Amino acid sequence: MPQPGPPRPIKSPCVQVCSVDPESGLCLGCFRSLAEIADWIRLTDAGREAVMSDLPHRRGRIPPEKLGPANGVG
Numbered sequence: 001m002p003q004p005g006p007p008r009p010i011k012s013p014c015v016q017v018c019s020v021d022p023e024s025g026l027c028l029g030c031f032r033s034l035a036e037i038a039d040w041i042r043l044t045d046a047g048r049e050a051v052m053s054d055l056p057h058r059r060g061r062i063p064p065e066k067l068g069p070a071n072g073v074g
Helices: 034-042 045-061
Strands: none
Touching: none
16 A cells, blocks of 8 residues: 655635735735635635635735735836
């Protein structure tokens, strides 16, 4: 029986800018909701990919003045 290797890393959009915009409910760094962040490790690969594919569209829900240089503003 083959030995299991180290666990596969979980892909994440986190950029370690953890601040939630109260109006949109999205993180200003990765654009995920608090529920998505909390459940990230429990999501399937397909679930994480579905969230990640939607993230670029979410940026428009946050006013540009709230986004810092890491997100192309500043």
